[in-house]
Amino acid sequence: MDIRSFLISITFTLFSIQLWANDNAVILVYHHVSTSTPPVTSVSPETFHEHMSYLHKHHTVLPLQQIVESLQNNQQLPDKAVAITFDDGYENIYDNAHPIMQEFKFPYTIFVNPPLIGKAHYQLDWQQVKEMASQGVSFANHGNHHPHMLTREINETEDAWLKRSIEDVQKAEQHLTEKLGYSLKYFAYPYGEFNNRLKTGLAELGYVGFAQHSGAIASYSDFSALPRFPAAGIYSNLKTLKVKLNSLAMPVSQVFPSDSVIVASPKSITFNVDITDLNTHQINCFQNNKVLPKSVIDKHIILTQNPIDTAGRHKINCTAPSKKSPSRYYWFSKPLFMATPDGQWLD
Template sequence: MENKAIQLATRIKRKTLKMRSFCFLCALLICVTAKGDQSAVVSVYHHVSNSTPPSTSLSPEAFRAHLTFLAENDFTVLPVTEIINELNRGGELPSKSVAITFDDGYESIYSTAFPLLQEFGFPFSVFVSTGPIDRQQAGYMTWEQLSMLRDAGVIIGNHGTEHRSMLGQSRDEARADILDAQSRITAELGPQPHLFAYPYGEYSNESKEIIAELGFVGFAQNSGAIGPTTDQTALPRFPLAGLYAGLEGAALKYSTRAFDAEMTLPLSAETRLSAPSATIRFGAGAYSRERLTCFDEGEPMAISWEKTGEGSEQAVISTTQRERGRRWNYVCTAPHRDQGGYFWFSQPWFDSSKPL
């Protein structure tokens, strides 16, 4: 069932750009044909600045390079709500559809990213933490600036009140955090689509249940494209900052396709293990099983296959023990059989016993 709140954003016109090829990157990626698709990529940025924390920042010059790549290579940049609506309808998206999002509500989004996105005619969304904005905390946008973004057609999403991880909150606390933030957004900006980005990208089964119960679409921060079968309580987004801000990597990620895939075991992304095995169901697609590879922090993983009895196959992927932080991902990719780009799926893991 479509999220009714998402339909509020349909006033935003899709921006389709047909321009010349960006030659060396197209040669690298092997240009994708112009057929319709049921796959899209959502990116996430934070700061666009040379003077903010490097791990969540990219320079204005690097951000312009990303936008130029999209413009010169026939990508269709859409509001994220339009992508979700089309996937829910079972319709076809334009080939190479992408959505651009920002988390937190930092001032450089307004002062630097917004003018560049207007220059290129690209729609985008911003997920805001309402507490710092209410306090007029240094480095964050003001409600007045956010109202100007809203008037320009920017979607303002929910990132909680105080950027608290969903892990460790009680059910009542998590619900209140989401609803309080949405109430502040509505009070200042009027009704906005019910979209929620998990702080730090962290979620539990319980927090996903809350997102569904409240009628929100949830967004995480693990890599991967989205398609009709992707879990809409925790949609992946490609982070493109810090070590991942380079143009070659961004070009590869913007060109990816969605697997029909889900982890079936274990039943939760929360773990205390440093090397959990995972069973992932892979549905049919325009890829060869023999060319599917999975990685743990860049290292190849062992893969064994088993039939599910439903026309699909499951891959059991395993890795070696290693030191971990609080968050990490397993990544599986396979080249498209006929066109350019890669299918891409990632499984995040969260160990809430470790510090943020």
């Protein structure tokens, strides 16, 4: 190969890497920024500042709306783009997180339950919300009263449940619009729980859904249930968080089971994967920190799942290194939700 051909090859490779990198982003989710709140959903102000300082040096923090709309419209993003979100609208966000976000001039989004704003003592009030909104914070829908949305009332049919659940979201959206003057139509599922009927029903009304299973997002992601990496509690360690911040959305399709609500534990999880930039034999999948056995047939992955015998929220996480950039990992997460025998959902 002569020098001209070599330079053309290098240029093409760098260009393809740039395009690949510009079609990915990561969304982080926090709840409390405090040392006096439940540890599982909390990060200390000091650790939160450490996270933001790292992002300031190594990533591009963008408004959630810009990231979502760019990916939906196949528009390029900066490499290593990150959006920051908070769920539940706690007052300690205003007290502890907001000054840090202002220090770094970072935009971010808070998903709130409008009827609780200014009512519960631990929540933001509307004066704080409007002050933060004037300083670049966006607010979005987390439902009316943070219910387990998959719970049915006594003798309630599935159709009646779906109608009631969607009406709850619509009422919260209307409340937010009246208070703030805009509607993003972004909805974060309380507890990260959803099923196919709920997310499809909301998508048909124009909502983008945000869940709590792990993973990066890309133009080919499911915008009715986008993954977000939790960054508090046991997930607040910056060393492990760095890997997630540099992750890429694994291009999967034909995932089975397709629904995330399960009545009995599936024996296997299967999916297809685009192998343009990853090797199927390098895919490793984990359940409760244990590696799952897998079979590979061309682009088809078959995971032998460990039995799920307890109610609650479970997930399978799969990763594989990028061929173009081996230090970065593709990430796929399959959430699985199981109710108690009497149909209740656990906090």
